[in-house]
Amino acid sequence: MDLKEKLVSSFMAFEERVDVHSDLHDIRTNALKNFENKGFPTKKEEAWKYTSLNAILKNDFTVFPKQENAIEFNQVKKYFLHEIDTYKLVFIDGVFSSHLSSTTHDGIDVCLMSSALTKPKYKMVIDTYFNQIASKDDSLTSLNTAFAIEGAFINIPKKKVADKPIEIMYFSTGNEAALMVQPRNLVIVGENSHVQIIERHQSLNENPVLTNSVTEIFAQKRAIVDYYKIQNDNNEANLIDNTYVSQQQESHASVHTFSFGGNLTRNNLNFYHFGERLTSTLNGISILNEKQHVDHYTLVNHATPNCESFQDYKGIFSDRSTGVFNGKVLVEKEAQKTNAFQKSNNILLSDKATINAKPQLEIFADDVKCSHGCTVGQLDETAMFYMQSRGIPKKEAKALLMYAFSNAVIESIKIPELKQRITKIIAMKLGVNLGFDL
Amino acid sequence: MLSIKNLHAAIGDKEILKGINIEVKAGEVHAIMGPNGSGKSTLSAVIAGNENYEVTDGEVILDGEDLADLAPEERAHKGVFLSFQYPVEIPGVSVTNFMKTAINETRKANGQEEMTANEMLKVIREKSELLEIDRKFLSRSLNEGFSGGEKKRNEIFQMAMLEPKLAILDETDSGLDIDALRIVANGVNKLKSDKNAIIVITHYQRLLDYIVPDFVHVLYNGRIVKSGGKELAYELEEKGYDWIKAEN
Numbered sequence: 001m002d003l004k005e006k007l008v009s010s011f012m013a014f015e016e017r018v019d020v021h022s023d024l025h026d027i028r029t030n031a032l033k034n035f036e037n038k039g040f041p042t043k044k045e046e047a048w049k050y051t052s053l054n055a056i057l058k059n060d061f062t063v064f065p066k067q068e069n070a071i072e073f074n075q076v077k078k079y080f081l082h083e084i085d086t087y088k089l090v091f092i093d094g095v096f097s098s099h100l101s102s103t104t105h106d107g108i109d110v111c112l113m114s115s116a117l118t119k120p121k122y123k124m125v126i127d128t129y130f131n132q133i134a135s136k137d138d139s140l141t142s143l144n145t146a147f148a149i150e151g152a153f154i155n156i157p158k159k160k161v162a163d164k165p166i167e168i169m170y171f172s173t174g175n176e177a178a179l180m181v182q183p184r185n186l187v188i189v190g191e192n193s194h195v196q197i198i199e200r201h202q203s204l205n206e207n208p209v210l211t212n213s214v215t216e217i218f219a220q221k222r223a224i225v226d227y228y229k230i231q232n233d234n235n236e237a238n239l240i241d242n243t244y245v246s247q248q249q250e251s252h253a254s255v256h257t258f259s260f261g262g263n264l265t266r267n268n269l270n271f272y273h274f275g276e277r278l279t280s281t282l283n284g285i286s287i288l289n290e291k292q293h294v295d296h297y298t299l300v301n302h303a304t305p306n307c308e309s310f311q312d313y314k315g316i317f318s319d320r321s322t323g324v325f326n327g328k329v330l331v332e333k334e335a336q337k338t339n340a341f342q343k344s345n346n347i348l349l350s351d352k353a354t355i356n357a358k359p360q361l362e363i364f365a366d367d368v369k370c371s372h373g374c375t376v377g378q379l380d381e382t383a384m385f386y387m388q389s390r391g392i393p394k395k396e397a398k399a400l401l402m403y404a405f406s407n408a409v410i411e412s413i414k415i416p417e418l419k420q421r422i423t424k425i426i427a428m429k430l431g432v433n434l435g436f437d438l
Numbered sequence: 439m440l441s442i443k444n445l446h447a448a449i450g451d452k453e454i455l456k457g458i459n460i461e462v463k464a465g466e467v468h469a470i471m472g473p474n475g476s477g478k479s480t481l482s483a484v485i486a487g488n489e490n491y492e493v494t495d496g497e498v499i500l501d502g503e504d505l506a507d508l509a510p511e512e513r514a515h516k517g518v519f520l521s522f523q524y525p526v527e528i529p530g531v532s533v534t535n536f537m538k539t540a541i542n543e544t545r546k547a548n549g550q551e552e553m554t555a556n557e558m559l560k561v562i563r564e565k566s567e568l569l570e571i572d573r574k575f576l577s578r579s580l581n582e583g584f585s586g587g588e589k590k591r592n593e594i595f596q597m598a599m600l601e602p603k604l605a606i607l608d609e610t611d612s613g614l615d616i617d618a619l620r621i622v623a624n625g626v627n628k629l630k631s632d633k634n635a636i637i638v639i640t641h642y643q644r645l646l647d648y649i650v651p652d653f654v655h656v657l658y659n660g661r662i663v664k665s666g667g668k669e670l671a672y673e674l675e676e677k678g679y680d681w682i683k684a685e686n
Contacts, residue, residue: 040567382489386526389486390596391514391544400531400539407530425543 003057003180004039007143008032010063014147024117025146027131031145038139050324050356051266051295056238061180063147065093066315071204073100079202080167083417087197088151093173094181100169108195109155110166113184116153125155129188133216133246133272140268141242145215148184151213154197158220165415170213172237175203185215188252189223196415197366200230203237215243219251222249226414227255232425233262235290240242242268245321249304251274256413258422259286259294260429271297272336276306282410283409284313285422287402287429288321295324302335302365311342314406318349325374328360335365344371347379349398380398399432439635440485440604440611444463446494447484454480456660457496462604465632469646470639473679478639479523481657482608485637486520487513500632514540516604517634521593521610525656530578533592534562537599546598579665585632595627605629606637611645623648631649641674642679649671658682 003011011032019025036255040057041048068253069092087110092102098110103111108425116122120248131148135141140409153169172179189195231239239262245253248281259265271280286294300309317325346355359372379401387397403410403426410426427433440462447455454477462505472478480638484491485498487510494570498505528536530575553561566573569591581589590610597605607626611619626649630636636647646654646668654671656664658679664670674681 064573280493380526382524383526383528385483385486385488385490385510386522387517387528387540389514389522390517390521390540391511391600392540393511393543394509396539398509398544400528404528404530410530 003061007063008036008062011146013064015208018149019118023208024130028146028148031136031142034035034142035139035146038142041139043347047297047326051293052320053264055211056208056264059178059210061178061208061210062176063180063317064155065095065176067096067175069093069175070097070099071171071173076100076171076204078168079200080243081165081198081415081417081421085164086171087162087164087190089166089218090169090171090236091150091183092151092171093176093179093424094183095168099153107164108157108160109153111153113151113186113383114149116186117149122153125188129186129216129218131216133218133244134242135244135270138242138268140212140240141214144182144184144212144242146236147182148214149392151184151186151274153185154187154195155197156189158193160190160193161262165198165283167296168197170201170211172203172207172209176207178208180210180212183211185213185216187217187225189217189219189225191223192351193220193223194224196226196228197231198418200229200239201233201239203234206234206236208236209238211237213241214379216243217243217253219245219247219253221227221248222250223248224251225253226421227253228413228415228418229255229267230255230409231258231262231265231294232260235261235263235292238264240265240266240268243270245271245280245327247271247273247275247278247280250277251275252279254281254283257296258410258424258425259284261288262294263290264295266295267295270301271309272301273304273307274320278307280307280309281412282311283412284308285406285409286313286315286317286323287426288428289429290321291319292321293323298325298327299323300329300340302329302331302338302340305334305338306338306341307335311339312409313344314409315344315346315347316348316402316405317353318354320350320352322353322404323355325352325355327358327372328362329370329372330364330366331365331370332417333364334372336367338368338370339366340370344374345405346374346376347402347420348376348378399427399430402430439501441484441499443499445484445498446495447480447491447493449480449491453494454491454660455484458660458662460655460662462635462637464635466653467630467636467638467649467651468655469651471641471643471671471674473652473683474641475573476657477660479608480659481604482520482606482637482639485606486510488516505631509671512544513545514600519597519600519602519605521590521597521605521607521611523609525589525593526580529582531580533576533578534582537596539561540596541599547603547679561599567642568598569595570621570627571595587615587618590614590622591618591625593618594622598625598629602634604635606636607641608639609641610638610676611640611642620648643671648670656682658686
């Protein structure tokens, strides 16, 4: 039985666990139908031209883990931003771990999707937002929607500033020979409110994992949302991240994607505009080696006037690693005075590394400022010589240059401890110790 | 200290240095002058170990050791310093952090302990005063957004920090106004001792009013065509390079 059949047939078992007489279940059933019709995407589809799921789908993934697995905090402390106090939503093999989590209902809700989906007091919020901005057409998003049951639920009412960052952590223990998980996150940030979120997926051993995650983010009027994704998983971990951001007027939403590891990572990042004078920021740093693969597939849909979007993706690829950047900016006819900028700068450190960069600008308004720039290059030899001539060995000089190359994106991280952590991961990834924190 | 013998160097198929001979002793200042395209910058790059150039014949010997097989950083660890005509911008890496890395890598290579943070601060304070550098400047990203003068002053600051045996200043005067030139030259003069040597590479005589050379060599078409004392620089300034070109 292939994975698609397995998933479709396991839906009946899933139905025994949920309330089938609810609007929510209609959504799930429709989503399953869409997935059943479409199946997993293949390289024949333009959007998946450079990323193949074939090899991964051959694994015999367990769809529902048989047992609950516990981990001690000390085993996983290093994955958290433990230097500062944070709210934590921690999931182990897809199951919530109250032991490792730190939730709240004090003024803001930082809690579980499973309770939000079932408790009457959240019904109105769920009816208003759940699956409202996520695609009903995309097969992988539909697959997630069909089985949506657990994940992070974050609801910040208006005029509230979340007093500390929120960490969403998905651990895989590897107790299953191969595991598929489908987290579902919903983030609602009310008018004039502010939240910072860090999301990370981490497997704790070498057994294959496939994560098909969907996150919906709603930024209301003048809300500020900063969302950071840390993708530094091991070489048997695969992640398909589908993130949908809905923005109202004068809101600022930013998503940073740090792709430093994992076998295959696909980021489908979509921004939709529903108000004027708002700003969307999509930044990314990818540093890959061995046979790692990352595919950034972004969409910014400018549908309203006077909005801005900024995309800045830096990629450094060595060994046989591959990168894809497919960035689409759609400026609708009504979206006059749009400022949309897109940059994808890449460095290839080996002859066998590849980057496929494809900017797509579709502009239907006539008074706009849009630009895109994709570059692919090698390390600047003069700069290398300059640093070496000061006594800095080749490897360290290379690391400094790559850091300098990624610097604009690193500087845009608003949480200082996270900035430090990211620079540390970069230094580790580049195998250097420079005697200072980069 | 430095002995360059019959040095030939090429970039690709093009031979640029065609048999250079220079002897530099500790405590000396040598000036190498010449028209554009004569091979001045190639000579400095080859001494510092730039791998874009191929040494096809001859040798560069520092304190009895042939530098041929040494990478640029290994030459630096042995005390060679090259001040760049066009210093490179490194965003996100402060001048201080860059110097920390450079100094500690050099110390590591020479089997010394890393410099403590306190020591480092002390040296930085001392050397920045020497070059009249504002301390705020040191926390800025290396060379990013620096004016031409700031870049050159920063090069000499790095020289002061690294205390090289042999310093090569490649067109350090280009892009400097007269005040910056004076500060840079004063810095260099204060760093001069009987234990180190300096090679000044320049197109114009102007810098040599401030850093007075013991010897002047004229490089033309890949060869040293004339050597003499500091008066040779004045003669060149007066007669122009056409004088040299006519004779060769």
